[in-house]
Amino acid sequence: MGGVxxxxxxxxxxxxxxxxxxxxxxxxxxxxxxDYGLTGWVLNxxxxxxxxxxxxxxxxxxxxxxxxxxxxxxxxxxAVEVNDAPPNGYRRxxxxxxxxxxxxxxxxxxxxxxxxxxxxxxxxxxDRRYRYPFTNCTNCGPRFTIxxxxxxxxxxxxxxxxxxxxxCQREYDDPLDRRxxxxxxxxxxxxxxxxxxxxxxxxxERDEALRLAGRMLQEGRVLAIKGLGGFHLACDATNAGxxxxxxxxxxxPHKPLAVMMATLDDVHRHCYVSEEEERLLTGQQCPIVLxxxxxxxxxxxxxxxxxxxxxxMLPYTPLHHLLLRDVDRPLVMTSGNLSEEPIxxxxxxxxxxxxxxxxAFLLHNRDIYARYDDSVVVGSRPFGHxxxxxxxxGGSDSNFRPPIPNLQFxxxxxxxxxxxxxLPFKTKPILAVGAELKNTFCLTRDDFAFLSQHIGDMxxxxxxxxxxxxxxxxxxxxxxxxxxxxxxxxxDYLATQYAKEQIGQCTHSDPRSPISTLPIQHHHAHIASCxxxxxxxxxxxxxxxVAWDGTGYGLDGHIWGxxxxxxxxxxxxxxxxxEYLPMPGSEAAIRNPWRLAVGYLYALTGQVPALPGxxxxxxxxxxxxxxxxLHSPLTSAAGRLFDAVAALVxxxxxxxxxxxxxxxxxxxATRWAExxxxxxxxxYPFDIQEGGDGIVIGLRRLLQAVQADAAAGKSCGEIxxxxxxxxxxxxxxxxxxxxxxxxxxxxxxxGGVFQNRLLLGLAVPTLEQAxxxxxxxxxxxxxxxxxxxxxxxxxxxxRSEHEIH
Numbered sequence: 001m002g003g004v005x006x007x008x009x010x011x012x013x014x015x016x017x018x019x020x021x022x023x024x025x026x027x028x029x030x031x032x033x034x035d036y037g038l039t040g041w042v043l044n045x046x047x048x049x050x051x052x053x054x055x056x057x058x059x060x061x062x063x064x065x066x067x068x069x070x071x072x073x074x075x076x077x078x079a080v081e082v083n084d085a086p087p088n089g090y091r092r093x094x095x096x097x098x099x100x101x102x103x104x105x106x107x108x109x110x111x112x113x114x115x116x117x118x119x120x121x122x123x124x125x126x127d128r129r130y131r132y133p134f135t136n137c138t139n140c141g142p143r144f145t146i147x148x149x150x151x152x153x154x155x156x157x158x159x160x161x162x163x164x165x166x167x168c169q170r171e172y173d174d175p176l177d178r179r180x181x182x183x184x185x186x187x188x189x190x191x192x193x194x195x196x197x198x199x200x201x202x203x204x205e206r207d208e209a210l211r212l213a214g215r216m217l218q219e220g221r222v223l224a225i226k227g228l229g230g231f232h233l234a235c236d237a238t239n240a241g242x243x244x245x246x247x248x249x250x251x252x253p254h255k256p257l258a259v260m261m262a263t264l265d266d267v268h269r270h271c272y273v274s275e276e277e278e279r280l281l282t283g284q285q286c287p288i289v290l291x292x293x294x295x296x297x298x299x300x301x302x303x304x305x306x307x308x309x310x311x312x313m314l315p316y317t318p319l320h321h322l323l324l325r326d327v328d329r330p331l332v333m334t335s336g337n338l339s340e341e342p343i344x345x346x347x348x349x350x351x352x353x354x355x356x357x358x359x360a361f362l363l364h365n366r367d368i369y370a371r372y373d374d375s376v377v378v379g380s381r382p383f384g385h386x387x388x389x390x391x392x393x394g395g396s397d398s399n400f401r402p403p404i405p406n407l408q409f410x411x412x413x414x415x416x417x418x419x420x421x422x423l424p425f426k427t428k429p430i431l432a433v434g435a436e437l438k439n440t441f442c443l444t445r446d447d448f449a450f451l452s453q454h455i456g457d458m459x460x461x462x463x464x465x466x467x468x469x470x471x472x473x474x475x476x477x478x479x480x481x482x483x484x485x486x487x488x489x490x491x492d493y494l495a496t497q498y499a500k501e502q503i504g505q506c507t508h509s510d511p512r513s514p515i516s517t518l519p520i521q522h523h524h525a526h527i528a529s530c531x532x533x534x535x536x537x538x539x540x541x542x543x544x545x546v547a548w549d550g551t552g553y554g555l556d557g558h559i560w561g562x563x564x565x566x567x568x569x570x571x572x573x574x575x576x577x578x579e580y581l582p583m584p585g586s587e588a589a590i591r592n593p594w595r596l597a598v599g600y601l602y603a604l605t606g607q608v609p610a611l612p613g614x615x616x617x618x619x620x621x622x623x624x625x626x627x628x629x630l631h632s633p634l635t636s637a638a639g640r641l642f643d644a645v646a647a648l649v650x651x652x653x654x655x656x657x658x659x660x661x662x663x664x665x666x667x668x669a670t671r672w673a674e675x676x677x678x679x680x681x682x683x684y685p686f687d688i689q690e691g692g693d694g695i696v697i698g699l700r701r702l703l704q705a706v707q708a709d710a711a712a713g714k715s716c717g718e719i720x721x722x723x724x725x726x727x728x729x730x731x732x733x734x735x736x737x738x739x740x741x742x743x744x745x746x747x748x749x750x751g752g753v754f755q756n757r758l759l760l761g762l763a764v765p766t767l768e769q770a771x772x773x774x775x776x777x778x779x780x781x782x783x784x785x786x787x788x789x790x791x792x793x794x795x796x797x798x799r800s801e802h803e804i805h
Contacts (some may be wrong), residue, residue: 047104229372231336285415472598522552527791549638561637576695
């Protein structure tokens with residue numbers, strides 16, 4: 001710089017915020033400036049990207065417009081600040097070194113699936129990266145899982161241990177190359193490498209390790225495979241013996257397992273796939289998508305017993321692409337853990353924890369800095385929706401049409417976290433620690449809610465350690481020092497105990513301000529989560545919220561889960577709930593839903609149902625528990641009602657994973673309805689009563705009618721269908737009752753029960769036909785995986801009200 005300044009030349013200083021590092025944004029800016037004949041510079045800093053650019057007005061205006069209009073596909077711009085300044089007389093446009101700025105933060109890209117360009121190189125025998133399992137570029141590859149700190153530069157990632165060879169360095173330094181400043185850039189000569197080991201001995205290295213791993217999978221072995229954010233346990237999904245062996249070793253007898261398939265054509269051979277589901281499968285996030293399973297699929301039923309849907313993903317790393325092509329069949333790819341422990345992260349941890357589970361380990365030497373489970377989504381409107389019902393009937397190639405698109409998260413992790421949810425209000429730094437099951441936490445700063453990746457069920461010390469380490473990582477990356485921690489009301493949750501242990505500690509940013517905590521009722525958080533998910537404005541007023549799940553600590557000390565609320569961010573009142581019924585044995589009733597069936601009917605009618613396989617002495621003792629209220633907490637949970645009916649009609653008396661009985665009832669009901677020319681079935685009777693704390697929905701007549709249908713020999717599928725119709729009608733009936741009193745015409749649906757495709761597909765149109773606007777989750781799960789977002793939103797307004805008053 002330093003040349004004579006043309007009086008027609010202007011200069012603009014531009015600050016760009018969002019996901020703009022590691023996505024090819026600086027080379028994009030470099031090329032754009034050259035296209036418009038502009039001079040100046042661009043650099044990364046701790047808060048995003050800074051640009052100084054000068055030239056004539058028309059070119060500058062076009063440049064500013066194209067910054068967002070033509071940004072790289074992986075960039076996600078949330079703010080662009082443009083200011084005029086005196087020209088500097090720059091003679092060229094250049095990319096400058098990154099600058100660290102104290103206190104600034106930036107949005108971090110999730111890990112991105114292999115792009116088409118890298119895949120072509122990977123499969124091209126003439127390319128220097130042929131069959132190199134760590135191929136990546138600016139448009140794809142690891143991001144969040146390798147970042148130690150910001151700004152996003154190679155020394156601050158786990159790739160800092162690898163020195164680039166001259167060829168890779170030339171690509172890295174060339175602004176016109178798609179690998180310009182691709183921090184994980186590497187090749188076989190200088191980058192990470194694979195090896196296969198068993199019983200502590202190395203069996204093969206590099207490409208031979210990959211080929212040998214493929215042969216072992218074809219032979220029916222179970223392998224532990226190190227991926228992006230941790231380990232998978234893999235086996236041949238078409239080999240029933242291999243799947244049973246994996247289940248036995250993992251301690252997971254029935255819970256569905258995810259499957260990876262090599263290509264979209266393979267997916268079509270095994271599942272029905274809509275256009276929306278194709279888009280999800282092939283997108284840059286590459287999640288597990290729950291697809292309707294074809295009856296003629298060669299993926300064995302042991303992969304997802306009793307289920308109509310198969311969780312499918314396409315390869316999202318070069319290693320996966322190569323392995324799936326070598327094996328030439330679908331592979332089970334389930335989290336590398338034992339039961340509900342966190343996914344194994346390091347090589348040593350995998351050897352220690354997965355040694356009894358795997359026959360061999362496919363390892364590499366690129367360290368993983370953050371654990372990262374696969375995301376799980378539903379990509380289409382469920383069967384119960386009338387149009388979907390009409391389209392899906394039959395199910396053959398000639399007449400099957402996929403249901404209506406409607407993305408919903410079951411688990412939000414790889415590919416999506418840690419990109420934030422944009423809040424419709426600005427917050428001070430808050431940490432919300434989530435719930436016990438499907439835990440995520442949430443950190444807020446400005447108008448961003450940084451929801452963590454899936455942490456898991458907080459039932460062991462390993463998961464608690466993962467939770468605590470992840471909180472520290474998020475606080476460091478996003479420069480957040482929360483002064484307030486929101487937690488669930490339940491005193492025994494590990495997340496609650498963690499929050500209380502922080503009371504009185506001081507933040508690094510303000511040693512004079514001790515950390516305080518705020519308890520948030522579980523179902524209030526569910527409804528607030530859905531409001532924030534939909535960008536609901538704080539001045540939107542009260543809404544009618546329906547929170548249905550299996551367990552949540554209520555304000556009265558009972559177990560809630562079948563609730564209607566009126567309110568919003570600033571508070572709720574309970575407007576109605578399902579009738580309280582006993583859970584004999586508490587947690588034992590969740591694992592053995594026959595206890596719910598007996599306890600419910602006995603409490604309501606004084607009669608004991610006959611359940612095959614359950615001995616009379618057990619039932620007698622259970623009834624005594626109910627009479628004496630001994631270890632029989634009361635619950636209003638809708639999830640428990642589904643479990644009780646499933647057990648009552650003989651679907652399942654005991655379960656090995658959460659909601660198994662209810663899920664199997666849903667599958668039978670869906671299958672039954674699809675077989676009917678026009679599925680009909682009147683709703684079972686129920687009673688709407690005014691109680692001291694609002695509306696109470698009596699269930700005696702409902703359960704007696706279910707029992708009568710079962711005694712009359714009606715199938716589990718037909719009874720299940722009628723139950724789902726009933727529950728949809730029940731939701732709408734209570735909402736109409738509340739609307740008559742309040743005038744509220746928006747209904748918010750949240751809670752894990754609304755993962756039930758059949759219920760959701762019946763309830764939404766029933767509500768819409770009654771004139772209600774329905775809000776569903778869009779960016780976070782409706783289950784407890786989205787709870788921390790609602791906790792954070794409610795904590796913000798609770799603190800704001802306190803500060804005001």
